[in-house]
Amino acid sequence: MCGIVGYIGKRDAAPILMEGLRRLEYRGYDSAGIAVAHMGELRLAKCKGRVRELEKRLPSRFKGAPGIAHTRWATHGEPSDKNAHPHCDATNRIAVIHNGIIENAAALRARLESAGVAFRSETDSEVLAHLIAAMPEHSLDAAVRAALRLVTGTYGLAVLDAARPEAIVAARNGSPVVLGIGEREMFVASDPAALVRHTRSVVYLDDGEVALVRADGFETATLDGGPTAKTPSTINFTSEAFDKGEYAHFMRKEIAEQPEAVGRTLSGRLEPRFQTTHLGGIELAAHELLDIRRVKILGCGSAYIAGCIGAHLIEQLARLPAHAEPASEFRYRNPVIERDTLYLAVSQSGETFDTLAAVQEVKRKGGRVLGIVNVVGSTIARECGRGIYLHAGPEIAVVSTKTFTCTAVALALLAIQLGRIRDLSTADGGRLLAGLAALPEQIDGIVAREPEIARLAEQLVACEHAYFVGRSAGYAVAMEGALKLKEVSYLHAEAYSAAELKHGPLALISPETPTVVVIPRDDLYQKNISTIAEIRARRGPVVAVTHAGEMPAPVDAMFDVPASEPEFDPILLNIPLQLLAYHVALKKGCDIDKPRNLAKSVTVE
Ligand code: F6R
Secondary structure (H helix, E strand, C coil), X not given: CCEEEEEECCCCHHHXXXXXXXXXXXXXXCEEEEEEEECCEEEEEEEECCHHHHHHHCCCCCCCCCEEEEEECCCCCCCCCCCCCCEECCCCCEEEEEECXXXXXXXXXXXXXXXXXXXXXXXXXXXXXXXXHHCCCCCHHHHHHHHHCCXXXXXXXXXXXXXXXXXXXXXXXXXXXXXXXXXXXXXXXXXXXXXXXXXXXXXXXXXXXXXEEECCEEEEEECCCCEECCCCXXXXXXXXXXXXXXXXXXXXHHHHCHHHHHHHHHCCCXXXXXXXXXXXXXXXXXXXXXXXXXXXXXXXXXXXXXXHHHHHHHHHHHCCCEEEEEHHHHCCCCCCXXXXXXXXXXXXXXXXHHHHHHHXXXXXXXXXXXXXXXCCCCXXXXXXXXXXXXXXXXXXXXXXXXXXXXXXXXXXXXXXXXHHCCCCCHHHHHHHHHHHHHHHHHXXXXXXXXXXXXXXXXXXXXXXXXXXXXXXXXXXXXXXXHHHXXXXXXXXXXXXXXXXXXXXXXXXXXXXXCEEEECCCCCCHHHHHHHHHHHHHCCCCEEXXXXXXCCCCCCCEEEEECCCCHHHHHHHHHHXXXXXXXXXXXXXXXXXXXXXXXXXXXXXX
């Protein structure tokens, strides 16, 4: 969501910071700003709108270092020039950029105002600048620590003091901050995407840590000043992973990357010797896995829908009751937490606030929760402490594609492991392992048939509404297909369980409203064929997404995916729906990688 970049070193900060901001654009934002220190003074530029607007506003000689820059996604106060970060103290000496929410901002603001401070914005973040300036401590890091001891809430922040340009200070509580270590220069960011061009050696701050960052190194401490020890880690992907390369959009690139991404999710986790899978990161011994009586999967948006596919797999393969629920609902309904339930928190970014809150609720009540996360070292990954990393590589498009697929694959791995210590036979284990191993090539084959899907998209592009229907795991595929289409093309798309059609939604079927019917080759195949007949009897156009072979019912258009092990049909059937959404959006000229009103990681309530 909001983005932070900071630089300290010999070079001019502005070009590095502006490039960093461009790399954070994918997260979603509504305003941007930058501050650099120059000859003891602060230079500041900020505005509502895109990073390119900010670029236009920068004076030609915007020289100086260190510097900090920010992309803001409004929470407190509308998107506007004055609410954009950085925020400064009254003397324009201290500049602060902040991600997160200061919960006691109103009380702190009242206190500062009664001491004569005049505020220039409506944001909660501005209190930080005034508070730090008001601290008697003589070093910047001590002043920041003292100010943060008065603050309740979440933050990832960076602070610059033009009068003390030998360091910048960063701090984290619930919102990620990573330090990048260069050659006699250092970087600060909320996301490695912003610094991967400059260094791959990084240090992730922990909650409650404050870092004093100089050009030649850094020190970290707790809010009370007690030093903490950090070990740098290496980012294991290159800057190309953050570039579109030959593709027009990140979404299209990430759809194409799925075969390799799935390959990485599977890598080292198949155990053909015992016809099972092995997920070391879950840190659960066989007897602990055997004690599990129920599985509950929590996530938001596509992560939740991937969880629905996973729940279905776990129930099928391990014969354990399994259920997915939106984390955003779960966290608010005072859930009953059971000792013998395994809770799974699914999140690409590992930063989704609702999912994090659900994890904390489970933990607070003594439950056991594992993370299924893509971003290594992210908040949810740390909060869970153990789980399954997807290794899908960076996902830059706001909508998730490759991480959806990799999440379903990770849950399939878990379902097999849970199944093989129960009643799943060695023969079935072997069959499923072979099915998983075949997925990358099968996905590649579907993506290669993009022109067929682009033609299908023509059926939808002129419509105002579209329906997606399926049954059982096919219903989850329909949900994801509809979500993707509405997100990127703004076409009104709704998913219904095919069996529920006649209980209401059938009233909406008309010649102007196409229905995409998801038809795996499972026990419900014939029932889905009847659904097609029901829709066509109301003159509704039908697009069938199914397997090769004769369709026993006439349809208006069809796309077939290769036969896999039936358990993995949902994974393959979803791929053409991703391309369908992409091509409808392309034909409609939408901003595919940054759909309106959406952000890559939703770190607020
Ligand atoms: C859909 C999409 C969102 C996310 C949701 C959860 O394309 O991108 O629905 O799936 O916001 O995000 P993570 O997985 O980061 O928790």
